[in-house]
Structures are given as structure tokens and as C-alpha cells.
Amino acid sequence: MQRRTILKSGGAMMLAGLTPLGAAFAQGQEIVLGGSVPMTGDSAETGLNLLRGYECAVKFINEEMGGVDVGGTRYTLRLDLFDDASDPSRGTTLIQRQVDEGVNFFLGSFPSRMVLPTASITEAAGRVMVQAGGAADDIFTQGRRRVFGLYPRASRQFISPVNLFRSLEPSVERISILYTNSPYASAQARGAEAAIREAGIELADLIELPTSVNDVTNVLSQIRASNPDVLICLTADETSILIARQMVQTDTNVPLLFQSLGPQNAAYTDALGSYAEGVTTLAAWSENVAYSGNYFGTATEFANYYRANFDRQMTYHMAAGAACVCTIAEALKTAGTVEIDPVTEALRNTDFECFYGHIRFTPEGDGDPDLMGTIVLQIQNGERVVIAPDGAKNAEPVYPVPNWRDRT
Amino acid sequence: MLFLQTLVNGLALGGLYALAAVGFSLVFGVLGIVNLTHGIFLVAGSYGALLLWEHLGIDPILSIPPVAIVLFGVGYVYQRTIIHWAVSRASLVASLVVTFGVAMIIRNLLQLWFGPDIRTITPSYSFSSVTFFDLRIDLVRLIALGMSLVVLLLLTALLRHTHFGRSIRATAQQPLAASLCGLDVERLYAKTFGLGAALAGASGAIIGIVQPFSPATEAGWTLNAFIVVVLGGIGSPAGALLGGVLLGLINTLTAQYIAPSMTNAAMFLVLVAMLLFRPHGLLGNAMGESR
Known part of the structure; x- marks a missing residue:
């Protein structure tokens, strides 16, 4: 019993020595x-x-x-x-x-x-x-x-992008949204939906994806049928790359592809090469x-x-x-x-x-x-340039972007 | 036409699932081990193909043999040491814990070596697609489906028509009898495990062209392999193919006709139903007739 007490005391002292000084x-x-x-x-x-x-x-x-x-x-x-x-x-x-x-x-x-x-x-x-x-x-x-x-909370992040969509010529009439069922993407989708409807733009699709996705070819069939002017993907980096790759492979063209996460990172442009040209994304900051x-x-x-x-x-x-x-x-x-x-x-x-x-x-x-509020970036000539809001932009948006086959 | 396109998409996806699961199925069928390191072997195959592609310019398809050989060696040594020790000192259940622990360690080692960033392999044909009337399928998935069939046929031939294959089947069915007939059962277990790792590595090289990967993606592939085996049956290439294709079709049909967000739910619903009503899968345990 005495030995156990000694061991306990010793252990406690050792732990105290290893632990960062709590209240200090x-x-x-x-x-x-x-x-x-x-x-x-x-x-x-x-x-x-x-x-x-x-x-x-x-x-x-x-x-x-x-x-x-x-x-x-x-x-x-x-x-x-x-x-x-x-x-x-x-x-x-x-x-x-x-x-x-x-x-x-x-x-x-x-x-x-x-x-x-x-x-x-x-x-x-x-x-x-x-x-x-x-x-x-x-x-x-x-x-x-x-x-x-x-x-800003996710549901308030789509003011800049929707203002951009409203300013584009030819005018944006229909938008489709793909989003994963994560807390962030779901809230962002609700915010985007509200902002799009308030702007008087038709919401062609609002499609929820599971958090882990291996294949979106069927979803892209639906997007081709809807033929939106803008496709918004509120997905994690890996899913964004998968969607963009399968869009190229299945020749699913939209005048503007907007992906909330992914295009900010080098991995995206490494994966897509010249096909990343014209893809737009959200950012909180630009240098x-x-x-x-x-x-x-x-x-x-x-x-x-x-x-x-x-x-x-x-x-x-x-x-x-x-x-x-x-x-x-x-x-x-x-x-x-x-x-x-x-x-x-x-x-x-x-x-x-x-x-x-x-x-x-x-x-x-x-x-x-x-x-x-968020700023909108577009990949132009391999660089991520700011295209919205007006007060922060350093380049004009490219819209409509060329078809995939013309981006090589 | 939409239904046909959905079926084609499901078949292509199923080929990928089957290819990814066949090694898992073989190890499960012969050794009785649920190898939770399977996804690690697969992702290691993707990274191996990436290294050969980036540094030597070797096409991922051509990198399959070297990647498979290396992983065969790794799998052989892994079984002879860690797994054998765990199973012989405790039980088969211990292998579950050991493979889970090793998977976590290697996942973090891969992350240390390659970083957590998402990687892709992009040979010139990775963005191409094939059109047949109004049906469209991307080339890399078609290649994956073709490679899946080739690998599964080769494995079938190996198991049926070679001494090594017959030894594996004999060992799986009656280890004691096989041992009494002069087969070195322990070594056969290690070779089978090595073969499973090699098949996982080969599938990883192909999956690396089809979709982005990172060390964190390994768990998903192990889970998919488990579902494929439960659906199709244990131990046979045909079971892996059937299970993979079924999983692919469940995935695409659910996405098309119910909701894309319900694909995982549908997969797990079928998994639970199979475990309740046909726990050995549609084709049963190909290796276990005499057990």
C-alpha cells in the first residue's frame, strides 16, 4: 500500500513536471x-x-x-x-x-x-x-x-458572387447549385439560394451530395439537361477537383463554373492544368x-x-x-x-x-x-485575379468561358 | 437513354470498386483476416504510380507491374511478421486491431512523406471520353473497367490452373489437410497476403488516374472493399466483380432516380440487408466449402 502511494505521488510529480504550467x-x-x-x-x-x-x-x-x-x-x-x-x-x-x-x-x-x-x-x-x-x-x-x-457566416457569403452574376453580359438567367451535406456547405447553399432568388435569377437545380463522393457523372447528366448559365459547386477541395475533371471528361460545358473550395489551392491547377482557366471561386483575401x-x-x-x-x-x-x-x-x-x-x-x-x-x-x-465580405477570384492565365467586388477587383471577368475543348 | 447512360456509369464505377476490392476479398477468404490496411496498400499504389509518372514519366498503366511487385514484397513481410505474430499470440480478431493500428501509422507516414495535399495523376488521356451513339463514358473509367476484367481473369486463371493457385485454395479450405500434404501453409498465407497487397497496389495505380487521392482517402476504399465483399461473396474474383458492379449500380441508380445525397445511405441499407439475409454474399465463400 505504501509503495502504491509512493508510486502515485511520484507519478503525479512527474506529470506535473511534464505538463505546461496551467494557470501561468x-x-x-x-x-x-x-x-x-x-x-x-x-x-x-x-x-x-x-x-x-x-x-x-x-x-x-x-x-x-x-x-x-x-x-x-x-x-x-x-x-x-x-x-x-x-x-x-x-x-x-x-x-x-x-x-x-x-x-x-x-x-x-x-x-x-x-x-x-x-x-x-x-x-x-x-x-x-x-x-x-x-x-x-x-x-x-x-x-x-x-x-x-x-x-461572415456562410449564408451571408454569396452577396459578392450574386452581384457579380447580375452584372455579367450576356445576362445570367439560370443557376444550378451542387452542395455537400456538411454544416458549412449546407448553410452556404441556403444563403446562395436566397441571394439568387432575391436577384430574380432562376434556380434550375439545388442538388445535395453526400460528404464523400466517388462519382458525379449522373449528376452531370442532370446539369447538361438543365443547361444553366452558372454552375455553383459548394464542395470540399477533393470533390471540386473530381467534379471539374468529370465535367471535362463528359464534356459538360457551362458558361461559368464557380467552386467555393478547391480552386484557391495549387493542387487544383496541378490536377486540371489549362482546364482550370476561367474557373471562379470565393476567397476572403487576396494579396x-x-x-x-x-x-x-x-x-x-x-x-x-x-x-x-x-x-x-x-x-x-x-x-x-x-x-x-x-x-x-x-x-x-x-x-x-x-x-x-x-x-x-x-x-x-x-x-x-x-x-x-x-x-x-x-x-x-x-x-x-x-x-x-468575400471576394471573387477567377483563374486567368494561370493566375488567380480578383473580379469582384468592384472596389477590390484587378481584372475583368471572363464570361462566358470557352468550352473545355477550347481550353487546351 | 438516360437509364442506359446510368447503367453504363454504374458499370464503369463498379469496375473500379471490383478492382479495388479483389485483394481484400482474397485475403479475407483465404486467411480469414479483415485487412484494414487494404486502403493503405491501394493509396500506396497511387503514390507509387505518381512517383513513377512525375520522376520517370512512366504511364500509370505501365507502372502497375513495378508497383505490384513492391507491394507484394511489403505485404509478404507484413504478414510474416506483424500479422503472424498477432494472430499466433492472440486470435484472428487481434488482426483487426493490428491492421487498424498499422493503417493509422502508415497513413500518417504517407502524410509526412507526401504531405496532406490532394494529388492526381494526369496523363494525356485522363480528360478524354468515348462516345457510342448518345452514350458517353470517360476513357479512364473505361480503362479501369477493362483493367479490372483483365486482372480478375488473370487471378481466376491463377487460382484455377496453377499449382500456386490450387495450393492457395487447398490451404483456404483445409489448412491442416494442406499442411499434411506437404504444403508450407505459413508461407502460402504470406504469399496470398502479398498477392492481395499487390492487387490493391495495382488498383491504386489505376484509381490514381480516375480520381484525386490523399492519405486520408484510404479509409473510404477499405470500407468500399468491405461492402463489395459482403455483396458479392468472399474469396473469388467473380464475387468481387459481382459485388463491385452491384455497388456501382446501386450508387448511380440511387443518384439518378432517388437523390445523389442518398447514395451512401442506399449502399449501407443494402449492406445491412445482405448481412441479415445472406451474410456470405451472393456467391458465398468460394474458399470455404470444407470449413
């Missing part, structure tokens, strides 16, 4: 940003993009700005992020552990199905989360008060936008700093991830303390401009759609 996460002039990111599993591609964004901002703030001035004391930032392996149960278990260890400020995972359960834990524990990995409406409409998102601020300077300067320090090809996820860290830093500065409640209040009142854009949250915590 905001002590020692260091503020820990906890959270999870999918570094492995099916969401790892975008997860690693977000992670590089977080790392980039922390590196810049610590090394170039000397940390964050909080009420006259300089704090450095430290990331304590773990791999949730794209698995919600693993993510929630480990987030709960970080909560128990005393982490107060969290960065978000990806995608919405990961953010939703992890944000529920941080919210219930009264901790703060700033994230750029989930935009499903449920994240912001279930009464959470300490969860903030860089993106060509004319925003600037204290962190990094301009959007272009952020891009230059990122490329000088990281190898992974840049997408808007890196900028959004970095902006999350900058937003927390800004709130800490404004609050002048590391206490949770004043920092939460400062986040609610966030209103500043940086390389990412003008950051302000709605009362529900998602990005203000007027200031942080």
Missing part, C-alpha cells in the same frame, strides 16, 4: 494561444495553411514588434496547438484538456464540423476563441458570446487588396514576409490565420489586461484595419459582411 499561461510575459489544427487527416491541407498563418503572425509580432504591449507590460505570444487529426472527438478531448490546464485564448480549427464542437467547449468554459476555419451559421447563431470568426495597418503593413508586405519565412504556397487561409492572431493581440492591447472578460469586450468592439482588411464583428461574432 498569461504569466512570465508570455501569453499562450491554445487550440487545435488538423495537421493530419482529411482536412490537413487547409489545416496546415491555417497553421502557417498562425505561426507567421506570432513570429512577426514577437520578432518584429517585440511582442504585445498589454497595459504597459510586454508579452510575447506562444502557440500551443495540437493536431486534432480532423477528428472532432480527438479535438474536443484535447481542447478540454487545454481548458483544464488554464489556457484562456484559443485559435480555431478547420472546418466548421471541427470548430463547432471545440468552440462549444471553450464557450462553456468562458474562454475566448478567434477562428478562421469555420463559417457555418450554427457557430454564430446558437448564442455563443466568446467565439469570433473572421469570415492585391489595398489594405494596410500596424501588423505587417500592406497585404503585399504580408505576402512578402510570409514567403520569406515559409515554404508552403500561400492561400487566403494563411492571411486569415495570421489575422486571427493580430485580432487577439489588438484586443489585448485595447483591454490593457490579460483578463478574459475585458479582452472579450475588446474583441466585441474590434474595429481596426490591417493587411487582411477592416476587421469588425457582428453582435453574433462572425465577420461583418459589409466590411469583411
